[in-house]
Amino acid sequence: MRISFQNFILSTLIKLTFKSKKNFSYKKIIIHRVGSIGDTVVSLPAIFSLKEKFPESKIFILFCNDHLSFNSIKKLTSNYIDGYYEYSLKSKKINNFINILKEIRKQKFDLWLSLPQDLSNFRQEFRNILFASISSSKSIFGFRVNIDKKTIRDSKLDLHENEKIRLLNIVQELSSSKLLNKLPSKQYIDISKINFSKDYFKSKNIFNNKLLVICIGSNRLPNKWNYVNYQFIIKKWILNEGSVVLLGGKNELDYSKKISEGIDSTLFNNFVGLCDIYDSTLFLSKAYLVLGNDTGMMHIADLIYLNIVSIFSSRDFKGKWYPTNSSSDVFRPNIECSCFLKNECFERCINLNKKEDVWEFIKKKYL
Numbered sequence: 334m335r336i337s338f339q340n341f342i343l344s345t346l347i348k349l350t351f352k353s354k355k356n357f358s359y360k361k362i363i364i365h366r367v368g369s370i371g372d373t374v375v376s377l378p379a380i381f382s383l384k385e386k387f388p389e390s391k392i393f394i395l396f397c398n399d400h401l402s403f404n405s406i407k408k409l410t411s412n413y414i415d416g417y418y419e420y421s422l423k424s425k426k427i428n429n430f431i432n433i434l435k436e437i438r439k440q441k442f443d444l445w446l447s448l449p450q451d452l453s454n455f456r457q458e459f460r461n462i463l464f465a466s467i468s469s470s471k472s473i474f475g476f477r478v479n480i481d482k483k484t485i486r487d488s489k490l491d492l493h494e495n496e497k498i499r500l501l502n503i504v505q506e507l508s509s510s511k512l513l514n515k516l517p518s519k520q521y522i523d524i525s526k527i528n529f530s531k532d533y534f535k536s537k538n539i540f541n542n543k544l545l546v547i548c549i550g551s552n553r554l555p556n557k558w559n560y561v562n563y564q565f566i567i568k569k570w571i572l573n574e575g576s577v578v579l580l581g582g583k584n585e586l587d588y589s590k591k592i593s594e595g596i597d598s599t600l601f602n603n604f605v606g607l608c609d610i611y612d613s614t615l616f617l618s619k620a621y622l623v624l625g626n627d628t629g630m631m632h633i634a635d636l637i638y639l640n641i642v643s644i645f646s647s648r649d650f651k652g653k654w655y656p657t658n659s660s661s662d663v664f665r666p667n668i669e670c671s672c673f674l675k676n677e678c679f680e681r682c683i684n685l686n687k688k689e690d691v692w693e694f695i696k697k698k699y700l
Contacts, residue, residue, distance in 0.1 A: 339455045339478045343462065350466045351473055359387055359443040363418070363470065365395045365461070366448045369552060370610065370629035373406055375654075376448050377521045377636060379500040383446070384413040385519075386508045391415045395437070405610035409522050409633075438469040446507065447475035448500050451653065452674070454478060475503045489669050493650040495657055497632075516657045521636040524618045531612065539602050540619050543575035543700075548613075548625030548634070549588060549605065550581040555648035555670075555678035556626045560591040562644075562688040566624065567592070569692050571600050573700050575621070580613050580630060581605040622699050626683070627654050635661060642695060646683035648672045662698075664691055 362383065366376050373396065384392055393416040407417060420433050445465045449458060458476045465473045479499070495516070502512045547567070551557050567577050577600060579589055589605035604616070614633055617623060623634040623641045627649075634641050635656035643656055645665035655663050666685035672678030 336478050336481050336484075339481075343455070343458055343476050343478070346459070346462055347473060347476065350462070351471075359390045361391045361393070361440060361442045362387065362444045362446055363393045363395055363437065363440070363442045363468075364446045364448060365465070367397055368450055370406070371627070371632055371654075372450065374629050374632040374636070375496045376500050377410065378497050378516055378519070379448055379504045380410070381413055381519060381521050382501055382504045382517075383507075386504065386510070390443075393418060393440075393442075395420070395433075397421065405612075405614075408611050409527075409614060412523055434468065438467075440469075442468065442470040443472065445470035445473040446503075447473065448503060449475065449477060449479065451479055451496055451499065474507050485674065488650070489647075489673055490651060490667065492652040494653070495655060496653050497635075497657055518638070522614065522633060524614065524637055527611065527615045527618070529612055529615055531608065539576050539578060539600075541574075541576050542621060543570075543573070544620050544622075545570050545575055545577045546616055546620040546623050546634075547577065547579050548581065548623065548628045548630035549579065549585050549592070550628040550630060551626050552584075553648065553676050555646045555672040555676070555681075555683060556628075557588070557683065558626055558644045558686065559681070559684050560588060562684070562686075562691070563592045563624075564594075564596065565688040566692055566695070567596055567601060569696070571596075571598050573696075574600075576600040577602070578616050578620075579603045579605055580608070580616060581628075622695070624695075631656060640699065642691065644683060644686050644691070646670070646672065646678060648678065648682075649674065662694070664694075 364380060366373060392414055394414055395418045397420060418433055418437060420430060445468055447461060455478050458478055462476050497516055498513060505512050547563060570577055579592060581589055583606040586606045589603050593603045613630055617634050617639060618637060620639055623639050625631050626644045631641065631643055635658050638658045638660060641656045641661035643663045645663055647666055647668055647670040664686040666682050668682060670678065670680055670682040672682060
């Protein structure tokens with residue numbers, strides 16, 4: 334089925350299931366968003382905009398808590414998100430799910446807003462509508478299919494709508510506002526009140542006017558730039574009297590150790606696995622430049638308007654996950670790769686972004 338027909342069926346199902354129509358007096362709104370930390374971060378402009386458009390509304394988020402760093406996301410968004418409901422896809426205990434549903438039903442939300450994944454298919458959206466229909470919410474919005482097999486087959490090298498803007502436009506539609514093609518400059522993440530949560534980081538004399546923060550996290554092999562490339566950039570940066578902080582999750586510990594090999598300098602600090610997203614965001618806020626691949630931390634850096642150089646593979650649609658602020662630049666090989674929308678890349682297309690080219694660009698623009 335083509336996308337338009339699939340979405341017609343979904344909208345018809347919603348009309349048959351829910352009698353309530355869109356209104357502008359929602360007292361309580363629940364937002365359903367699934368995915369990784371990065372998926373959550375790119376949805377923050379949409380959630381922030383929702384609070385702006387409905388300032389008197391209480392906004393709650395329903396999300397999967399399989400990612401421990403969500404506790405940090407809570408801290409960063411407490412000024413415009415009022416509460417959270419958490420569930421686990423890993424848990425096999427049906428009682429946990431039932432208890433969450435009972436809590437949601439008690440609230441009798443005025444609106445259930447879905448911010449669907451970019452690759453969400455008809456079956457998933459149909460299921461999500463059925464789930465929302467038993468939540469006791471008065472109305473629902475946002476359910477849609479965004480892509481089909483034809484688009485995947487024919488548009489691998491085409492420039493696609495950025496994910497932050499796509500999600501933001503769902504809120505624009507909800508409020509009958511004009512659709513946007515650019516992300517408005519807003520304070521999506523308030524860093525003014527952030528302090529290190531661990532004394533360990535306060536004792537590190539690492540901040541100078543040329544701090545390079547490198548974010549290496551990635552759940553997918555196609556998005557991992559070879560460690561020797563990062564080694565090369567780090568050594569060059571230190572030679573120019575800049576300091577370097579390496580950030581990532583515990584699953585990047587081995588990767589970070591490879592990067593750290595042979596780098597013997599007090600200007601280099603490997604904090605991979607040692608700090609959560611909250612502390613990492615404070616490091617980012619002090620950065621002169623952020624370098625890394627497609628990670629949740631890169632998207633946070635984008636939302637606090639930092640200088641960014643991002644390294645992308647050809648694994649995903651061009652432009653979809655790019656940083657959006659005017660101080661960001663992207664390296665991406667303009668080829669069709671066998672890794673497209675897959676979790677393996679035998680060609681390692683991300684390494685077509687040559688370390689020498691990246692360094693020359695950084696040196697010319699930032700040093």
